[in-house]
Amino acid sequence: MDEEVKLLGAWASSFSYRVVWALKLKGIKYDYEEEDLVNKSEALLRNNPIHKKIPVLVHAGKPVAESMVILEYIEEVWPQTPLLPQDPHQRALARFWIKFGEDKSAEFFKLFQTVGEEQERATEEARELLKILEARALEGRKFFNGHKIGLTDIAFGWIACWLDVLEEAVGVKLLDADSLPKLQAWIENFREDPVIKENLPNRDKLLAYYNYRREMFIEAATSRID
Amino acid sequence: MDEVKLLGTWPSPYSYRVIWALKLKGIPYEYIEQDLSNKSPLLLQSNPVHKKIPVLIHGENPIAESVIILQYIEEKWPQNPLLPSDPYEKAVARFWVKFADENCPSIGKVFRFSGEEQEKGLKECLEMLETIEEHAPGLGEKKFFGGDKIGMVDLAFGPLAHWMGVIEGVTGVKIMEAGKFPRLETWIKNFKEDPVIKENLPEFQDTLAFMKRRRESLLASK
Numbered sequence: 001m002d003e004e005v006k007l008l009g010a011w012a013s014s015f016s017y018r019v020v021w022a023l024k025l026k027g028i029k030y031d032y033e034e035e036d037l038v039n040k041s042e043a044l045l046r047n048n049p050i051h052k053k054i055p056v057l058v059h060a061g062k063p064v065a066e067s068m069v070i071l072e073y074i075e076e077v078w079p080q081t082p083l084l085p086q087d088p089h090q091r092a093l094a095r096f097w098i099k100f101g102e103d104k105s106a107e108f109f110k111l112f113q114t115v116g117e118e119q120e121r122a123t124e125e126a127r128e129l130l131k132i133l134e135a136r137a138l139e140g141r142k143f144f145n146g147h148k149i150g151l152t153d154i155a156f157g158w159i160a161c162w163l164d165v166l167e168e169a170v171g172v173k174l175l176d177a178d179s180l181p182k183l184q185a186w187i188e189n190f191r192e193d194p195v196i197k198e199n200l201p202n203r204d205k206l207l208a209y210y211n212y213r214r215e216m217f218i219e220a221a222t223s224r225i226d
Numbered sequence: 227m228d229e230v231k232l233l234g235t236w237p238s239p240y241s242y243r244v245i246w247a248l249k250l251k252g253i254p255y256e257y258i259e260q261d262l263s264n265k266s267p268l269l270l271q272s273n274p275v276h277k278k279i280p281v282l283i284h285g286e287n288p289i290a291e292s293v294i295i296l297q298y299i300e301e302k303w304p305q306n307p308l309l310p311s312d313p314y315e316k317a318v319a320r321f322w323v324k325f326a327d328e329n330c331p332s333i334g335k336v337f338r339f340s341g342e343e344q345e346k347g348l349k350e351c352l353e354m355l356e357t358i359e360e361h362a363p364g365l366g367e368k369k370f371f372g373g374d375k376i377g378m379v380d381l382a383f384g385p386l387a388h389w390m391g392v393i394e395g396v397t398g399v400k401i402m403e404a405g406k407f408p409r410l411e412t413w414i415k416n417f418k419e420d421p422v423i424k425e426n427l428p429e430f431q432d433t434l435a436f437m438k439r440r441r442e443s444l445l446a447s448k
Contacts, residue, residue, distance in 0.1 A: 050325070050361055064317045066324060073317040088301040089287045095294045100275065132275060 003060035005030035008044055010037055010054050011201055012209050014158035015067040019055045021154050022074045024195045026081045068098060071151050083151045097137050097144060098155045104129040105158070112170060112214065115221045126174055130159075134180045142189055149193055159183070160190040161200055169210035228285030230255035233269055235262055237428035237436060239330075239385040240292040241280045246381050247299045249422050251306050293327050296378055308378040318363060319379050322371065326382035329354040333385060336401060337393045337437065338444055344399065351390075351401045358383075359407045366409035369416045376420055386410070387417045388427055396437045 007023070007030050009016030023030050035044050035054050047056045047063035056063050057070045059077070064070050075083050084091050107129065111122035133156070137144055144152035159175070167174055177184040190196055232248070232255050234241030248255050260269055260279050272281045272288035281288055282295045289298045300308050310316050332354055335347025362379075364371060371379035394401055402410070417423055 050357055059314070062314050064314070064321070066321055069317055069320045069324060072320055073313060076313045076316065088298055089284070089289070091301065092287075092289045092294055092298040095297060096289070096291055099291055099294060136275060 004058075006033060006058040007031070008033050008035050008041075008047065008054050008056040008058070010035050012206055013054060014162045016055045017161075017199065017201070018067045018154050018157060019057060019070050019074075020199050021149075021157060021196060022071050022083065022151075024199055025083065025149065026074065026078045028074070028078055068102065068151075068155065071154065075151065083145070083149070083154070085145070085150070094145065094150060094152045097133075097152050100132075100137075101129075101155050108163075108166065111172070112166060112210075113217045113221075115218060123172055123174070130175055130180055130183060133159075134183045138182045138186060140182075143186065149190070149196070153186075153190060157190065157196070160187045160196075162206070165203065165206050165210050168207060169214045229283075231283040232257050233260050233266075233272065233281040233283070234258075234279050235260050237389075237433045238279060239389045242426065242428070243292045243381045243384055244280045244282060244295050244299075245426050246376075246384065246423060247296050247308065247378075249426055250308070250376060251299065251303045253299070253303055293323055293378075293382060296323075296381060300378065306375075308372070308376075308381070310373075310377070319372070319377065322362060322379045323382045325357075326379065330383065330385040333390050333393050333401065336397060336399055337441060340445060344397070348399060348401065355386075355402060355407050355410060359410050362409075365413060370413065376417070376423070380413075380417055383413075384417070387414045387423075388430075389433075392430065392433050392437055395434050396441050 005023070005028060007016075007019055009019065009032060011034060020032075033041075033043070035041060037054070040052060044054065044056065045052055047058060048054075048065040051065060053065070055067055055070060056065050057073065058064075059073075064073050071083070084094055104125070107122045107125040111119050111126055114122060137152075141147070143149050144156065163175060175183065175187075191200075230248070230253060232241075232244055234244065234257060236259060245257070258268070260266060262279070265277060268283075269279070269281065270277055272283055273279075273290040276290060278290070280292055280295060281290050282298065283289075284298075284302070289295050296308065309319055329350075332347055332350040336344055336351060339347060358365070362371060364373060368374060370376050371383065390401055393399075404411070418427065
């Protein structure tokens, strides 16, 4: 259990940060290795041959890939500061919302990578996801998990910290604080958590990176139209 | 013990994933066939977000999404475990359950479409089959993904064992060429021969006829 823990991650990735948050919340020591996603290391390719993606957790030499699979593994191996409820039905609900987020978040990638009608459709879908979370997932709780941060909150952490940067880079408003007050309150609570606060990417750096990527996508999309 | 109800539809593979888990663990349940063209108040109430089957209702508690239902069943009824007890092996299993859940729907693309879109779907299927054949742990050495006994990964890949063949029959498109994926072929054979699975598969010809009609009406409506 105390054997070496290594995280292969990328500074701009919200998926990477999910694992950082879980490790930090549980006080687990680990080595972090920044991966260059344009020039993937031999270690990354060896540890995640199927998807070749970060994050990958390597524990005692054994790799675990896929951020939510990693989180379930961490929860099991290091039970302190539990991130899932004990009750099986509550756990099923937590996993339901995590899956909902995973399935629908593709729309956010889409709206970032496209223009015109395709982007408009993705934007509508993205707004739907946020509305559903507002209407059904928080139920008057401080966090999705209850009064303390849990896996569901970590899974949706990108909404608290990457979404507004995405909005700015693309020039579209997705989260209207007035019509989504519960989600807005959750964002503020999440960002104020002492562990989360200490472990966020630099916003200016992230915005610059997103702006650069957005320009690339626009160029690719518009050159296809021509 | 609280009553267990399963809201499903014949011949949905997602429905069957849950049936297999319940049967493998010997859990008594009431099956309630749903009409998806006229959704019941019980279904809408139990799965308001997606309005889809399967839904497991245990006592007062509804659980939606087949792989989440499988995990719930595993936690609530630990007999005849479907996941390994070792945390690392469990993580590997979870990885493959996720892979199966995300990629099996590609066979549906071959079914629902024709022309270019169907070709795209076929390409996705082949990539999936290649990945499984090359990387899935235990395949070829053990009888099942789960080892000597059926586990959650096997159930997750269930659509490939039976429904992929039906779709090939309906569309005339060969997704899994004989001899190209020997380890996967062996797994399919082992899976379908398991006594519990064998007893709980929708009859091939009936499924074929049903899916043929579905495909005709899908293509006609385009």
